Amino acid sequence: MxxxxxxxxxxxxxxxxxxxxxxxxxxEADITKATVKNLISLLEAQGHKVKDVTPYNQRFSHKKSHHLKRCREADSFGADLYLDVHINAGGGTGVETWIYSNGSSSKKHAEKICNNVSKHIGIRNRGMKVNPNYWSLKHCKAPAIIIEGCFIDNANDIKKLTPKKYAEAIAVSFGEIKESKPKSQPNTNKLYRVQTGAFSVRKNADDLLKKLKAKGYDAIVVKQGNLYKVQTGAFDKKENANKLVMQLKKDGFEAIVI
Ligand SMILES: [Zn+2]
Structure with a gap:
């Protein structure tokens, strides 16, 4: 999508x-900004094309103008769905979503999101509601949803809802959550990986992969930066990695431990 x-x-x-x-x-603005940032990577990992249409810190003369700008951006992106992320206030509790009409194709997503946020965060499900007058819903050609994740003035709600959890609860409505790779973790459980090649062109890596598999090696291609690295194994012990390198060399492959 x-x-x-x-x-x-x-x-x-x-x-x-x-x-x-x-x-x-x-x-609210800090939470919605952090949530959208998380959501972008989660949805992209699921294979969706995503665009953040927020005109961050831009100046507008009227509240309506920035809504119109966001809607225009969403439509020129050719969005199948426009998600406007908010946090509620006013003395209530729980999550609710808003759509333009019951006939909108955003309805099934809005219901799903509401259920998932309620479940994932553990707050009340206030349900999906309809209002054709909200600017985000009215001025967008794409089917739109306003998501009000919880109540910022409810201590229990806002303790439970973190931007990460909020984003996950929304994203799980559009596919599986893929665990993001831990960033430069300390080297406590370093793995010794056997690399048989690194290529800037994916096809070259795939060709080598085929050759390795034909010889019975269990290999994968890992993308790191601009390189496609062909990896035939990862070991806790360096000696096991070295053994595999010897074996690979016997079979005519270049191999190193990284
Ligand atoms: Zn708001």
């Missing part, structure tokens, strides 16, 4: 920053 994302608020109206609702020491 092509999904346009909007982090609610995060613009200036005149000279005032629109931080959305506030409560319990938090600002």
């Amino acid at each position: 092509r999904i346009a994302l909007s982090a609610g608020h995060n613009v200036y109206i005149g000279s005032n920053f629109d931080c959305g609702a506030v409560g319990n020491g938090k600002r």
